[in-house]
Structure formats: structure tokens, C-alpha cells
Amino acid sequence: MDESAEAGRRQLNTADLSALEPVERRSTAAIVADRIRTAIMRGTFPPGTQLGEVELAAALGVSRGPLREAMQRLVAEGLLRSERHRGLFVRELGAADVRDVYTARTAIERAAGLLLLAGDRAAAADRLTAALSRMEAAAADPVALADADHAFHAEFVAASGSPRLRRMAETLLVETRMCLAALQETLPPAAALIAEHRELRDAVRDGDAERMTAVLEAHMADAVGRILAPGPQVPAVPA
């Protein structure tokens, strides 16, 4: 009598609930931090610029309290530099920082790649293929291509299933884009870029660890060379 008692009566089960994702309840500070992070990433706030609190707060329509909380988050992420009683500045990234970012990225993405190989390779390859096709679709537009490149690497690490690697990678990717924006770096030809990433996906799909790490390291080394080599467009603060 339980299951077929009344026509319209039905208990809520977990399957129903899992269809509902938790309602968006993010703190104001988190939203503000996202906004500013994106602006820094896109080069809207070039490195070295001072971010006035009242100015930003007014622009974002919030008070200084939440804004300061957001700033602390960004300072913790290493995107901002705080000088007491002086203000907050967008961090300037020099040549050493570019190398450091890519060193760290290599470490993280290598580990993520190995996790991928140890897990469900087919599923991972599918996710990468999807990211790859988004890169192809964006091949014509440089900024969209940069977005897609960012998304590919984020997906690469996210697919590993490691929340910590994922978070670290996201921070590093933001710094990467800061470098690109600051140094006016132009991405390599879309075809070559996509080919490199396709090779990465193939290595994952085939479970070839050695090839995967080799491609990854070459990819990173290439990027560093490309950013730092083409003559000092910017003096590139040695610090």
C-alpha cells in the first residue's frame, strides 16, 4: 500500500534532489574578487596600477568593507601587492616571474596529467576533445583563442579530480594571462597552438605517460621562450 496508494502522491527521492543544484549563495566579497580578478587578467588594470578603495567600491556599487575582504583574497592569491597606508597595486611580473609561473604550472599540470592517465582516460580525452573543439572555433579571434587556451588547461587539471591541483592551476593561469596581457604577447599561430594541445590529448587518450610529460614540458618551455625572447618590448623588471 505504500507505493500505489494514491494517484498523485509520490515521495521526493534523492534522484529528484540531485537534479537541483544548490542555489547561488556566494558572498559579496567572492563576487567582487571575481570581477577584479577578471579585470586584472584581461589587462584592464595593467600591472603597477593602484587600486583606490573608494573608487573601486563606488564603481562596483558596494561598500568598502566587502571590497577590502575581496582584496585580501586577491592578495592571498598573489595577484595584488599591499603596502600599508599606501594602497593596493597590481603586481608587476618580470622575467623571473614568468619563468616561475611556468615552472609551477609544469609541476601542477604534470601531476594532473599523471592522475588522468591513472583514471578514466577515455572520459578525460572526451573532455579535452570538447575543449579542443572550442579552441578550433575560436581560432580566428586572438582573445577568444586565449580564453579557449586558458579553458583547455583548466579542464586538463580539473579532469584530474584533484581540487587542490585545480585551484592552484586556476591561480597560475590567471597569472599567465597577466603576463600575456602585460607583455603584449601575441599567441603563436592558431594552427600550431591547437596542434600542440591535440597532441597532449592524444597522449592522454593513449595512456602514454612519457609522451604526455614530454609534450607538456615542451609546451611550457616554448611559451616561456616566446614570452621572453622576442626582444625586451618591456624592460621586464629583473626582480
Next chain:
Amino acid sequence: MDESAEAGRRQLNTADLSALEPVERRSTAAIVADRIRTAIMRGTFPPGTQLGEVELAAALGVSRGPLREAMQRLVAEGLLRSERHRGLFVRELGAADVRDVYTARTAIERAAGLLLLAGDRAAAADRLTAALSRMEAAAADPVALADADHAFHAEFVAASGSPRLRRMAETLLVETRMCLAALQETLPPAAALIAEHRELRDAVRDGDAERMTAVLEAHMADAVGRILAPGPQVPAVPA
């Protein structure tokens, strides 16, 4: 006439200035964050405990403003979990988190180790030897030994010269100690622990990359096994 003009006259040069380190000018939020981080690390605030703002602010002698900023920092580091209008809670680490922390640590420390080998190995070995002797001095006291172990790994990564690896490692080390404190884990016999670290230093000193990575990975795998194996003292939230 410039250099030997007057007896007592001498220009200030950069060498003089480099002897002076910048005066300590840290923000209140940073200090508060350090205090709370240490408390969490030491297990003073066990996982799951709610951190009331007014309570903490009163205890630390600051207002809620700076305290909230510090909290945002810790949330960004992943030590705290924030629920809107509910409060801040110390994150609970389950078995999956233990594995994840060590996965990330392995990635970071491996990269740092390779950087060590590529740099001044002798200097790095010296720093590690010093850290090692501090471990030996603390062998008798379990908590001091845990501190020294923490310090050794921090030194290991710091010696690599990569600020980003260093910061990530520090965050992960804090989480490591949260695990230890939460799971009531007892460190292995001091002698064995020190021997493992000594082997790591030897590998660095000798420039043996393969041995270094092997020892490191074994060390990490051991730790995970030790933390998770000895029977489920705590149900270890599967999430």
C-alpha cells in the same frame, strides 16, 4: 676631489642599505590570519568547529573588520569553509583530502627538488643539513618533531628559489598538519623519519634526480598509508 675631500664625509651606498631589512609593516589582517592559521594547524580549533566573529575578535583584541579580512584570506587558502549567514567553519578533511594533499605535495616538492638539483646543490644540501639537525634535536618531543618535519619540507621548497612553489607548499603543509592533528596520527619512530629525510638530502647533494624523486614519492606514499591505514579511528568523511 670627490672621494677624498673631507675626512668624515661619505656617501651612502647600496651596500649600506642592503644591510637594513625593511621594517616590519604587516597589516593587522595578516597577523590575525597567521594566528588563526597556527591555531587551526595545531588542532586548537578542531575541524568542523564554528568560528564566531565577535568571539574571535574579542579574543584577539581587534574589531570585526580586520578579522573578517583575515578570514577571507584563510577561506582563499582552503582552510576555512564559509556558509553565508551561517558562519565560518574549520574545514573537515577526509580520506580523499589526505590523498589529495599528498598528491599535490608530491607534485610541488618534486618540482622543487629538480630545481634544487639544477641550482647550487651544495648550498641546498647545507640548508637541508641544518634542518635535519634541528629534527635530530627534536627527536624526543613528538610535537617539536612535527614542527621540525614541517620546517624541513618548507626549507626544501624554499631553497628551490621559487616563490610560487614555496607558497603553495606552505599552504599544503598546514593542511598536512591539520590531518595529523585531526586523525590523532602519531609520527613514525623519530629515527626512521630522520633517516628518510637524510636520504633526501643525500640525493640532493649527490645530484641524483632519480633517487630524489623515488625517495620523495615513497616518503609521501608512506605518509598517506600511515594516516589512513591504522583502522578508521575517525569515519573519515568520504567527501
Next chain:
DNA sequence: GCGCCGCGGATTGTTGACAATAGTACGAGC
């Protein structure tokens, strides 16, 4: 008896104002 509704206490989120500090420009003294 069971479930729904409203209320009270407590906590967080946000705001505006106050205080302290650093940078800047100007003038006096050597």
C-alpha cells in the same frame, strides 16, 4: 500524533564615520 506556521535570539553582512599614517608641496635656513 503529525506537520505547518510564526516568533525570538543570535549571528552574519553591510554601512558610514572617525582616526592614523604616508605622500606632497612649499618655505626657511645654511
Next chain:
DNA sequence: GCTCGTACTATTGTCAACAATCCGCGGCGC
């Protein structure tokens, strides 16, 4: 002419009060 001292301005650091939201408990209706 250069350096040092001083007032001013602008910005950040801090605080206490207000508003919004959520949890637990008691009462009500079914």
C-alpha cells in the same frame, strides 16, 4: 643651490551601529 622642516591633502586602517538572514522553539490546526 641644496637640504631640512612643516603644514596640508588624500588614502588607508579601524571601529561601532544598523539591517538582513537563519536556526530553534512553542503554539496551532488538521
